[in-house]
Amino acid sequence: MKTTRLPYLLLTIFGIVGVALLSYFFILETEDLSEGTKGENEQIELSKYPGVDIITNTMEEETYHKAIHYPKFEGEQLNHEINEYLESSQQSFREELAKKDKQRLKMRPANFYITFDIYPVEEQLYSIVFSEESYFGGANSLQSTRIFLADVSKDQSIKQTDIINDTKETREKLYALLLNAFKEHETYSDYLFEEDLKSWIDRKDNTFSNMYLTNKAMVFKFDKYEVTAGVAGMPEIELPYDQVREILSTEWVERLEIKGSVGNAEIDQPKEEVTEKETDNKGPAKVEGTTGKRVALTFDDGPHPENTVKIVDLLERYDAKATFFMLGSRVDFYPNIVKKMAEAGHELGNHTWNHKDLTLLSSDQIELEVKDTNRIIQEATGQIPSVFRPPYGATNKSVESVIGIPSVLWTIDTLDWKSHDPNQVLKIVQDNVKDGSIILMHDIHGSTVEAVELVLKYLQKEGYQCVTVSEVL
Ligand code: NI
Numbered sequence: 001m002k003t004t005r006l007p008y009l010l011l012t013i014f015g016i017v018g019v020a021l022l023s024y025f026f027i028l029e030t031e032d033l034s035e036g037t038k039g040e041n042e043q044i045e046l047s048k049y050p051g052v053d054i055i056t057n058t059m060e061e062e063t064y065h066k067a068i069h070y071p072k073f074e075g076e077q078l079n080h081e082i083n084e085y086l087e088s089s090q091q092s093f094r095e096e097l098a099k100k101d102k103q104r105l106k107m108r109p110a111n112f113y114i115t116f117d118i119y120p121v122e123e124q125l126y127s128i129v130f131s132e133e134s135y136f137g138g139a140n141s142l143q144s145t146r147i148f149l150a151d152v153s154k155d156q157s158i159k160q161t162d163i164i165n166d167t168k169e170t171r172e173k174l175y176a177l178l179l180n181a182f183k184e185h186e187t188y189s190d191y192l193f194e195e196d197l198k199s200w201i202d203r204k205d206n207t208f209s210n211m212y213l214t215n216k217a218m219v220f221k222f223d224k225y226e227v228t229a230g231v232a233g234m235p236e237i238e239l240p241y242d243q244v245r246e247i248l249s250t251e252w253v254e255r256l257e258i259k260g261s262v263g264n265a266e267i268d269q270p271k272e273e274v275t276e277k278e279t280d281n282k283g284p285a286k287v288e289g290t291t292g293k294r295v296a297l298t299f300d301d302g303p304h305p306e307n308t309v310k311i312v313d314l315l316e317r318y319d320a321k322a323t324f325f326m327l328g329s330r331v332d333f334y335p336n337i338v339k340k341m342a343e344a345g346h347e348l349g350n351h352t353w354n355h356k357d358l359t360l361l362s363s364d365q366i367e368l369e370v371k372d373t374n375r376i377i378q379e380a381t382g383q384i385p386s387v388f389r390p391p392y393g394a395t396n397k398s399v400e401s402v403i404g405i406p407s408v409l410w411t412i413d414t415l416d417w418k419s420h421d422p423n424q425v426l427k428i429v430q431d432n433v434k435d436g437s438i439i440l441m442h443d444i445h446g447s448t449v450e451a452v453e454l455v456l457k458y459l460q461k462e463g464y465q466c467v468t469v470s471e472v473l
Contacts (some may be wrong), residue, residue: 041445044072045305047333049118051152054333056304060418063105064097066090067355069329071128075155078148085146089114093134100136111135115329115354117216122255125151127212129221131354141360142376145221145234147212160208162458163252168384170247175201177244178220181237182227183198189362191232200227213256218244231362251335293435295459296469297322297452298410299443300351300389303330303337310453312341318456320466323408324443325349325389326371335380342381347468350374350385350405358390358399366402386470408469410440416448425451426458433464436472 036204037105040059048055052071059066070086073079094114100110128148135141164170175198182192200206200222210221217238228235241256248256292386297315302308303326315322324338324346331338342348347379352358352369361369370388378384388407390399400407412432414425425448429439439455441448459466 005425011223013141016085021427035454039102043304043306043335047071047118048335049120051124052118052126052330058444059262060420062109062340063100064110064112065104065417066093066112068112070114070116070130071118071126071150073150073152073155075152077155077378078150078152078157080380081157082128082148086114088134089146091206096134096136096142104137108137110137113355117329117332119212121213123149125158125213125216126150129212133356141357143234143356145210145223147199147209147221149212155299160211163213163249164211165245165249166208171201174244174247177239177247178237181239182235185235185237187235188228188232188235189446191229191235193227193229195245196227214238216240231364233253233362233365254452257270257377268365292464293464294467294472295433295437296472297436297439297441297455297466298325298349298389298408298469299441299448301325301330301355302326302443303334303341304444305334305337307446307449308334308337308341310449311443312337312344312346314449314452315346315466316344318460318466320456320459321346321471322466323347323387323469325351325387326373326385327351327355328369328376331373331376331380335376338377338380342383347387347470348377348383348385349387349389349408350377351389355391355393357392357394359394363398363402366399370403402473406470406473408438409439412437412439414439414451416441416445416451420447422451422454426454429455430458433459438469438472 040057042055042057045054045056048372051074053073055068055070055072057066057068057070066104068090070082072082088207090112097105097110114130114132116131117129119129121127126149128150130146130148131318132144132146133141147160149160149163151158164174178197178201179192182197183189208220210223212219212221217240219236219238221234221236224230224232224234245253253319299308299322301310302324308324311322324341326338326349328350338348350370350373353372354369356369358366358369374384386405388403388405390407393409395407412429414428416425419425425441433439443449456466
C-alpha cells in the first residue's frame with residue numbers, strides 16, 4: 001500500500017510549488033506595471049538559471065537608442081550593487097551624449113548597450129560579465145566590461161582578492177601563467193605587449209577585478225589596448241583550475257578543487273551531430289513552380305521569451321515562414337525557443353553575439369562574434385545558421401571576407417522599434433511591398449507582435465506567400 005502514497009505526496013508538492021510560482025509571477029507582473037516611464041520599456045523574464053531573472057530595459061529617444069540586459073537576483077544586496085553599476089554607466093553615457101551635436105544625432109541616433117554573459121561556477125555561484133558599448137556614430141565605439149562574482153546563497157558579490165591570495169610570489173606566478181597563455185594563444189600571441197602585462201601585474205592598486213570564474217577555469221579579461229594591440233580587442237585568457245592552485249587562497253583551493261579534476265573534460269564542447277540535419281532543412285521544394293508573389297519577413301535582435309514565441313505562433317496560423325537573425329547572447333538564454341523556431345521550419349540567421357558594429361572590429365574579433373553565435377544556435381537546434389545580418393547593416397569588404405555565409409540586408413525597414421505603432425508598420429509595408437521584398441522587424445518588441453498579425457493578414461489578402469529570406473534571394 002505504500003506505493004499509493006507517493007503520487008499524493010508528489011501532487012501535494014506540485015501544488016505547493018505551483019502556488020508559489022503563480023504568486024511569484026504575479027509579483028513580477030505588478031512590479032513591471034509600477035515601473036517604466038514613457039518611451040521606456042522594461043521586461044522581466046525567467047532565465048534557465050535558478051534564482052536569476054533577466055531584465056531587459058529598452059528606450060528609444062530621438063537622439064539615442066538604449067538596450068540594457070541585466071540579471072536580477074532574489075537578494076537585495078546583489079541587485080543593489082548591480083543597479084549602482086548600471087546607474088553610473090548610464091550617467092557617463094548621458095554626459096558623453098550631451099557633448100554631441102543634436103542635429104546629427106537625430107539623423108543617426110547614438111546607441112548604448114549593456115549586455116551580460118553568465119557563467120555558473122557552482123551551485124549558487126555565478127560570474128556575471130557585463131559588456132558595455134556606447135556608439136556615437138563614426139569610429140567612436142567605447143567598450144568596457146564589468147564583472148560581478150555573485151554568491152547567491154549569501155546575497156553578496158565576492159571580491160577577486162578573496163579568491164586570489166595576493167602576495168609577491170603569487171603575482172609572479174600569475175604573471176608567468178598569463179604570459180605563457182598569451183604566447184600560446186592562437187589569436188593573441190602576436191599582439192601582446194609584455195611590458196604592459198608586466199606593469200599590469202605590478203600595479204599596487206591591482207585588485208584583479210577583470211577576473212571571473214567558469215566551471216573549469218579562471219579567466220582574465222583585459223581592456224582594449226591594456227596589454228595588447230588594439231586589433232586584439234578585449235582579450236580573454238583562460239587558466240584552467242589545475243594551473244592556478246598555487247595562487248588561490250586556502251578557502252578557494254578547497255572550493256575549486258572539485259573543478260580541477262573535472263576541468264579538462266569536454267563539457268562545453270558542442271555536440272557534433274549537426275551536419276546531416278543541416279542539409280535536410282534547406283530550401284523546401286514546394287515553392288518551385290508557384291508563380292505567386294513572395295516576401296521574406298525577417299526579425300532581428302531576438303529571441304525574446306514572449307514575443308518571439310507569439311510571432312512563431314502567428315506565423316504558423318498564417319502558414320508563413322520567416323527568418324530570425326538572432327543574437328548569440330540571447331540564444332544562450334532561450335535555447336528552447338530557438339529549437340521550436342527551427343522545428344517549425346523557420347530560417348535561422350546569425351546577427352552576431354551582442355550587436356557590435358563589425359566595421360570597428362579586427363577580423364579575429366569579427367570571426368569570434370560570428371563563430372560563437374553559430375555555435376550556440378547549433379547547440380540549440382542542431383543547425384548552423386544559413387544567413388547573416390550585420391548589426392546596423394554596417395559591413396565592408398573585410399567583414400564580408402570573414403563571415404562565411406551570405407550576408408543579407410533588407411528592402412523595407414518598418415521602423416517598428418521607433419514607432420511602436422502596429423498601424424504605422426502596416427502602412428510602411430502597404431506602401432512599399434512588392435514581389436521579392438525583404439521586410440525588417442524586431443521580435444523583441446510587444447508592439448511588433450501586433451504589427452505582425454496585421455501584416456500577415458494584409459499579405460495573405462494580397463496573395464503574397466511568406467517565405468524564408470534564402471528563398472527570395
Ligand atoms: Ni539589430
